[in-house]
Amino acid sequence: MLDFPLQCKNLKEQVESILQLLQQEPTLRSEDITPVQTSLSKAISPKFEIVFAGAFSAGKSMLINALLERELLYSAEGHATGTECKIEYAEIDKERVVLTFLSEAEIREQVACLCQQLGFKTVPNINQETDLIDLLLRSDKVIQQEGGESKSERAKQAKALILLLEGYIENRDRINTVTNATYSMEQFNFSNLKEAAGYARRGCNSAVLKRIEYYCNHPLLRDGNVIIDTPGIDAPVEKDAQLTYAKIQHPDTSAVVCVLKPASAGEMTKEETELLELMRENTGVRDRVFYIFNRIDETWYNTQLRQRLDDLISGQFHNSSKVYKTSGLLGFYGSQIKQTSQKDRFGLDSVFAESIKGLDGKEETPQFVYAFNNYCVNSGKLSSTKFRVSVNGFETPNQNYVRILGDWGNELIQQLIQDSGTEEFRTAITRYLTEEKRPQLFKNLADDLEDICIKLKKHYQSVQRNLDSQPQEIETMKAQELQGLNQQLQQIGKEFSEHITEEVNHVINNSCDSFEADFKQLQSRMIRRLDELLDTFSVAYAYRRATISHPRNATAPLIAILVEAFYYLANQLEDILVESSQQVVANYFQRLIEKIRKSEYYRQLYRLLDCDGGIEQEMRNLEKQVSQALVSAASVECDRFVRESPRFYDEGTFSIYQFRQTLLQTSQGYDAESIIEAEPAIRQLLKLDFEPKVSQTIRKSFRQTINQTLKTQLLPMADQQADQILQQYPQARAYLERTLEQEAEEKIANNRRLLNIVEENIAAYNSAASSINTCLQAMQLYDNLLPVIGDLLDNDRKFANNEFLISDVVQEV
Numbered sequence: 001m002l003d004f005p006l007q008c009k010n011l012k013e014q015v016e017s018i019l020q021l022l023q024q025e026p027t028l029r030s031e032d033i034t035p036v037q038t039s040l041s042k043a044i045s046p047k048f049e050i051v052f053a054g055a056f057s058a059g060k061s062m063l064i065n066a067l068l069e070r071e072l073l074y075s076a077e078g079h080a081t082g083t084e085c086k087i088e089y090a091e092i093d094k095e096r097v098v099l100t101f102l103s104e105a106e107i108r109e110q111v112a113c114l115c116q117q118l119g120f121k122t123v124p125n126i127n128q129e130t131d132l133i134d135l136l137l138r139s140d141k142v143i144q145q146e147g148g149e150s151k152s153e154r155a156k157q158a159k160a161l162i163l164l165l166e167g168y169i170e171n172r173d174r175i176n177t178v179t180n181a182t183y184s185m186e187q188f189n190f191s192n193l194k195e196a197a198g199y200a201r202r203g204c205n206s207a208v209l210k211r212i213e214y215y216c217n218h219p220l221l222r223d224g225n226v227i228i229d230t231p232g233i234d235a236p237v238e239k240d241a242q243l244t245y246a247k248i249q250h251p252d253t254s255a256v257v258c259v260l261k262p263a264s265a266g267e268m269t270k271e272e273t274e275l276l277e278l279m280r281e282n283t284g285v286r287d288r289v290f291y292i293f294n295r296i297d298e299t300w301y302n303t304q305l306r307q308r309l310d311d312l313i314s315g316q317f318h319n320s321s322k323v324y325k326t327s328g329l330l331g332f333y334g335s336q337i338k339q340t341s342q343k344d345r346f347g348l349d350s351v352f353a354e355s356i357k358g359l360d361g362k363e364e365t366p367q368f369v370y371a372f373n374n375y376c377v378n379s380g381k382l383s384s385t386k387f388r389v390s391v392n393g394f395e396t397p398n399q400n401y402v403r404i405l406g407d408w409g410n411e412l413i414q415q416l417i418q419d420s421g422t423e424e425f426r427t428a429i430t431r432y433l434t435e436e437k438r439p440q441l442f443k444n445l446a447d448d449l450e451d452i453c454i455k456l457k458k459h460y461q462s463v464q465r466n467l468d469s470q471p472q473e474i475e476t477m478k479a480q481e482l483q484g485l486n487q488q489l490q491q492i493g494k495e496f497s498e499h500i501t502e503e504v505n506h507v508i509n510n511s512c513d514s515f516e517a518d519f520k521q522l523q524s525r526m527i528r529r530l531d532e533l534l535d536t537f538s539v540a541y542a543y544r545r546a547t548i549s550h551p552r553n554a555t556a557p558l559i560a561i562l563v564e565a566f567y568y569l570a571n572q573l574e575d576i577l578v579e580s581s582q583q584v585v586a587n588y589f590q591r592l593i594e595k596i597r598k599s600e601y602y603r604q605l606y607r608l609l610d611c612d613g614g615i616e617q618e619m620r621n622l623e624k625q626v627s628q629a630l631v632s633a634a635s636v637e638c639d640r641f642v643r644e645s646p647r648f649y650d651e652g653t654f655s656i657y658q659f660r661q662t663l664l665q666t667s668q669g670y671d672a673e674s675i676i677e678a679e680p681a682i683r684q685l686l687k688l689d690f691e692p693k694v695s696q697t698i699r700k701s702f703r704q705t706i707n708q709t710l711k712t713q714l715l716p717m718a719d720q721q722a723d724q725i726l727q728q729y730p731q732a733r734a735y736l737e738r739t740l741e742q743e744a745e746e747k748i749a750n751n752r753r754l755l756n757i758v759e760e761n762i763a764a765y766n767s768a769a770s771s772i773n774t775c776l777q778a779m780q781l782y783d784n785l786l787p788v789i790g791d792l793l794d795n796d797r798k799f800a801n802n803e804f805l806i807s808d809v810v811q812e813v
Contacts, residue, residue, distance in 0.1 A: 004044075005775065005778035005779065006778075007771075007774045007775045007777070007778040008442075008775040008778065008779075010771065011040075011043065011044055011771075011772065011775050012040065012044050014768040014769075014771045014772050014775075015036065015040050015445070015449065015768070015772065017764060017765075017767075017768040018449065018452065018453065018456070018765060018768050018769070018772075019033050019036065019037075019452070021456060021761055021764060021765055021768075022452055022455075022456060024761070025456075025459055027459065028455055028456065028459060031452060031455065033452070034283070035283060035448045036445070036448045036449055036452060038251065038283050038284050038448075039441070039444045039445040039447075039448045040445055041251070041284075042254055042284060042441050042444070042445075043438075043441040043442050043444070043445045045224070045252075045254075046224045047088075047224040047225075047226050047252070048223070048224050048225050048226065048254045048255070048433070048437060049226045049228055049252050049253050049254050049255070050225060050226065050227050050228065050254065050255045050256070050257060050433075051228045051230060051247055051248060051253050051255070051256050051257070052064060052227065052228065052229050052230065052256075052257045052259060053230050053233065053244055053247070053248055053256055053257070053258055053259070053275060054232065054233065054258060054259035054260060054261070054272070054275070054292075054294075055232050055233055055234050055260075055261050055269060055271060055272060056231070056232025056234060056235060057156075057232070057261070058232070058259040058260065058261045058294055058295075059259060059294040059295055059326075059328040059329070060229055060230075060257075060259045061073035061074060061085075061229055062294075062328035062329055062332055063257075063259060063292065063294060063326060063328035063331075063332075063422070063425075064085075064087070064227060064229055065328070065332045066326075066328045066331040066332035066335065066420075066422040066426070067220065067227075067422070067425070067426055067429070068087070068216070068218050068220065068227075069332075069335045069336075070197075070216070070218070071197065071201065071332075071336070072085075072087065072197045072200075072201070072214055072216070073085055073201065073212075073229055074200065074201040074202070074203060074206035083206055083209050083210065083211065083212060083229075083231065084210070084211050084212075084228065084229070084230055084231070084243060084247070085211070085212045085213075085214065085228065085229040086211070086212070086213045086214065086226060086227070086228050086229075087213075087214040087215075087216060087221065087226065087227040087228075087229075088213070088214070088215050088216075088221060088226050089215070089216070089217070089218070089221035089222055089224075089225065090215035090216055090217055091217060092217040094215065095192065095193040095215055095216050095217055096184065096185050096193065096196070096215050097184075097185045097190070097193060097196035097197060097200065097212065097213065097214055097215070098182060098183070098184055098185070098212075098213040098215075099182070099183050099185070099188075099196075099200060099209055099211075099212055099213075100180050100181070100182045100183075100209065100210045100211040100212075100213075101171065101174055101175050101176075101180060101181045101182075101183075101208055101209055101210060102175065102180065102208050102209065102210045103175065103176050103177060103178050103179055103180055103181075104126075104168075104175055104176065104177045104178070105177065105178055106210070107126065107164065107168050107175070107208060108126055109239070110164055110240075111123070111126055111135075111161065111164060111165070113238075114157055114160060114161040114164070115135070115161070117157050118138075118139070118142060118154065118157055118158060118161065120135065120138060123135060126165070126168060132165055132168075132169065135161065135165060136162055136165055136166075139158040139159070139161045139162045139165075140158070140162065142154060142155060142158035143155050143158050143159060143162075146158075160207070163203045163204045163206075163207040164204075164207045164208065166204035166207075167203075167204035167205055167206070167207040167208035168208055170204055170205070171205065171208055175208065180210055180211075193214070193216055197214070200212050219430075219434070220426075220429070220430055220433060220434075222434070223433070223434070223437070223438070225433050228247065230243065230244040230247055231243055231244055232244070233245065233271045233272070233274075233275050234269065234271045241271075244275075245274075245275075245278060248275065248278045248279055248282060248285075249278055249281070249282055250282075251282075251284050252284075253282060253284060253285060254284060254285065254288060255285065255288035255289070255290070256279050256285055256288070256289045256290070257289075257290045257292060257429075258272075258275065258276065258279065258289060258290065258291050258292065259292045259294050260272055260291065260292065260293050260294070261294070261295070262293060262308070262309055262312055264294075264295040264298045264305075266304075266305055266308050266309075267308065267312070268312065268316075286444065287320075288440075289320070289322060290322045290324065290425075290428075290429060291317055291320060291322060291323045291324070292324050292325075292326055292425065293309060293313070293323070293324070293325045293326070294326050294327065294328050295327060295328075295329075296325040296326055296327050296420075296421060297327040297329070297330060297371060297374075297375065297379065297420070300375070300378070300379040300380065300381065301374070301378055301379065309325075322428070324421055324424060324425040324428065325421045326420060326421035326422050326424075326425050327371075327419075327420040327421060327422070328420075328422060329367065329368060329371055330368070330371055330372070330375065330416055330417070330419070330420040330422075331417055331420035331421065331422025331423065332422065333347075333351070333368040333372075334413055334416045334417040334420060334422075335417060335422075336351050337351060337405075337413060338410060338413055338414075338417075342402075342406055345398075345402045346401065346402055346405040346406075348366075348369075348398060348401070348402065352366040352368070352369075355367075356398070363396075363398060365396070365397040365398055369397050369398060369401045370397060372401055372404075372416070373391050373397055373400050373401060373404075375416060375419070376389040376391065376404055376412075377389065377390070377391045379419075381415075381419045382415070385415065387408055387411075387412055387415065389404055389407075389408070389412075391404075438779065439779050439780065439781060442775070442776060442779045442781055442784075443781055443784050446772075446776055446781060446784035446785070446786065447784065449772070449786060450784075450786060450787075453765075453769060453786045453787050454787060456765060457765075457787050457789050460758055460761060460762050460765070460789055461789065463754070463758050464755065464758050464759070464762070467751050467754055467755045467758065468755070485608065485729065485732055485733060485736060486726075486729055488604065488608060489608065489725055489726050489728070489729060489732060490726055491601075492601045492604055492605050492608075492725055493721070493722030493723065493724075493725040493726050494722060495599070495600075495601040496596075496601055496602075496615065496718060496721060496722055496725070497718040497719055497721075497722045499595075499596070499599060499601070499718075500592075500714055500715065500717075500718035501715060501718065503592055503595070503714075504710055504711055504714050504715060507588075507706075507707060507710055508707050508710075508711065514587070514588075514591055515584075515587075515588055518583070518584045518587050518588070519584060519703065519706075521580070521583075521584075522577075522580035522581065522583075522584055522698065523698040523699070525576055525580050526573065526576060526577060526580070526694055526697070526698050527694070527698070529572065529573060529576045530569075530573065530690060530691070530694050533568075533569050533572050533573070534569075534683050534686060534687050534690070535683075537565060537568070537569075537679075537682075537683055537686065538679075539561060539675055539676050539678070539679040539682055540672065540676050542561045542564035542565055542568070543556055543561060543672050543675055543676070545564050546560040546561060546563075546564055554670075555670045555671070555672075556675070558662065558675070558678075558682075561675060561682060562682070562685070562686075565682070565686055566641070566642050566643075566644075566686075567642060569641065569686065569690055570638050570639065570641035570642045571638070573638050573641060573690075573694065574634060574635055574637075574638035574639070574641075577634040577637065577638055577697075577702070578631050578634045578635070581627070581630040581631065581633075581634050581706070582627050582630070582631065584630075584706070585623060585626050585627045585630060586623070586627070588710075589619060589620075589622075589623040589626075592619065593616060593619050596615060596616070596619070597616075602615070605725065608732045608735070608736060609728060609731060609732050609735060610735050613721075613724065613725045613728055614721070614724065615721060615725075618717060618721055622713055622714065622717050625713060626709055626710065626713050626714075629709050629713070630705070630706060630709055633702070633705045633709070634702070637697050637701065637702055637705070638697075640693075641690065641693050641694075644689055645689050645692055645693060658681065658684060658685050658688060659685055661681065662678055662681040662682055662685055762789050765789060766788050766789055769786040769787070769788050770788060772786055773785045773786055773788070
């Protein structure tokens with residue numbers, strides 16, 4: 001750990017000790033410890049990653065350059081790279097750069113994506129020189145058609161493609177086909193950071209670099225601070241945009257500098273809104289977000305744009321204290337030209353030497369010079385100052401620039417830097433990183449730990465108080481157990497009654513799956529049996545029975561056949577309904593008895609009585625009663641099948657039609673043959689009558705009969721049995737008096753063991769909390785100390801911080 005107080009050396013072990021104590025308690029094990037683990041990792045991490053994120057052309061790289069007052073990162077209009085830049089601290093004699101290139105496969109992917117956006121035909125092989133030249137020419141033509149490389153999104157994409165292809169051509173020998181090649185600056189023969197950074201800043205080189213790692217000397221980077229510049233969140237290559245989103249969500253990210261474009265665009269983009277939402281989801285970032293509205297100088301010349309920006313900030317960012325308005329362009333180059341003079345034309349011959357070289361030999365005007373001249377004349381920032389500046393139309397922009405600075409010098413430059421807002425932002429983030437960061441990280445850890453510590457403290461005190469209140473002598477323990485015996489028996493009876501009521505209600509509400517399966521089996525057996533009876537019904541047999549009943553007659557009417565059939569079917573169905581009902585009852589009571597045996601109240605009853613108090617025998621007796629009741633109900637139900645259905649003979653029904661047709665067929669003769677030949681018709685007639693009756697029974701009436709029988713038999717029994725259990729107090733007392741002495745000895749020993757464990761845990765907790773408090777004191781966080789558990793028996797203890805005992809170390813302070 002960097003610059004940590006000695007008192008915080010074992011912070012990780014102490015925090016983990018408290019978390020382990022939490023995990024040992026079953027009632028507290030479900031507590032979410034993720035926030036504590038996250039804040040701990042942030043507090044002790046040797047690195048503090050600050051991610052700069054935003055849309056392309058938002059000015060992230062320029063702002064970082066301004067922050068460090070060094071031109072490290074490539075900054076230009078448009079975007080063609082997925083480069084992630086990391087800047088870490090190094091001693092001044094150990095400054096270096098590590099460069100990692102894109103693979104050829106990744107470059108091909110980006111080329112294909114840009115070609116698709118530009119409407120170009122994708123080249124199959126970027127190693128074909130003719131294809132590369134064709135793409136370069138077509139991209140250059142797009143830029144000319146658009147009026148310049150920064151005039152439109154299409155022009156920016158064309159410029160990005162040019163840089164990507166030129167970078168590939170110039171660095172082909174350093175690029176691997178599939179893997180990413182990494183080089184130190186010594187491998188490029190660079191002698192210092194400035195040379196290496198100059199190479200990486202070149203647009204075509206930057207375009208083919210996947211990652212750049214700078215190690216440079218700057219006080220802002222001390223204490224493990226790492227600045228990370230990411231690709232634009234609206235990058236044309238989806239993988240590049242996802243790189244930024246992934247970095248925002250990464251647990252290593254500790255703070256975010258969100259560089260937003262509304263100052264120049266007038267409103268938030270969809271991607272910027274998504275970025276803000278993702279930042280809020282990362283618990284490792286919390287409120288460590290700096291909102292930078294860059295390119296603020298564009299609002300100086302547009303009243304409507306300025307008003308929209310002010311409305312946006314006051315509406316959506318009024319709760320944040322880390323909101324800044326900057327112009328990275330003016331701030332950075334303002335800091336660069338402070339060291340220049342009239343001799344090098346205030347940087348035109350040094351800082352801007354490369355950018356002023358024109359293709360036709362004429363001197364170009366750097367973007368900063370245009371912005372500087374505009375600032376001096378049109379921004380209104382100098383109207384209330386002593387500076388009286390004019391821009392002459394008969395002079396070139398560069399000449400105006402040199403003349404103005406020749407007149408006013410560093411005073412004007414300092415005013416420019418102040419108005420750019422970069423100095424304010426640098427001061428604020430420097431103060432945060434050097435003074436506020438570490439205490440805040442430790443405060444977050446203490447806040448997250450506090451909730452866990454409070455719960456642990458209350459739990460330990462509750463357990464300790466409960467164990468201390470338990471009898472310590474065997475006779476006292478026995479007396480206490482016997483004193484609560486009556487209440488225990490009453491509670492057991494109550495739980496038994498409630499259990500039976502619940503089980504009956506499950507049946508009545510059709511929510512007992514096992515019972516439903518048994519009843520469906522009953523229904524299925526009844527339906528199958530009816531089908532079997534109808535399919536095998538013998539008219540000849542029924543005819544013989546009818547004639548035997550009347551020995552004086554040699555024939556029998558259709559009605560006599562139907563009578564025999566009705567009696568036969570009803571009796572056969574009764575047999576199957578009785579058998580099925582008995583099976584349903586037997587299965588139900590077997591399951592119910594098993595559930596009772598597994599219940600806690602049943603085990604308690606056995607402990608108190610050495611028996612179940614007659615519950616199981618009562619259940620067996622009741623099973624017989626319920627079974628007999630349902631057998632009687634089944635007999636009554638099926639006896640009614642002997643009578644025809646109420647609408648069997650109604651006019652207009654199919655049953656009366658079938659009856660007449662069958663009667664017509666059987667009345668053609670007086671012998672048995674005419675009746676037997678009508679057997680199919682008679683079976684159909686029986687089916688028309690019996691199917692509705694059986695359906696009514698198994699789907700409606702008999703289920704209600706079962707429900708009512710179970711309810712009227714079981715519920716009164718449960719209440720009676722609960723009372724019967726209570727009446728067995730004398731037997732329970734006599735049995736307990738024989739067994740309680742051994743139980744009391746075991747319970748007292750167990751209580752002592754548990755009390756020792758709690759006291760050991762409290763000691764371990766107090767040791768860890770006190771050590772953490774010592775660390776917090778070293779960080780000057782006196783208001784965030786963790787609670788320490790005091791002696792419950794010491795009434796003279798003084799509590800503070802919501803009854804939290806202050807540690808001895810704190811009291812000494």
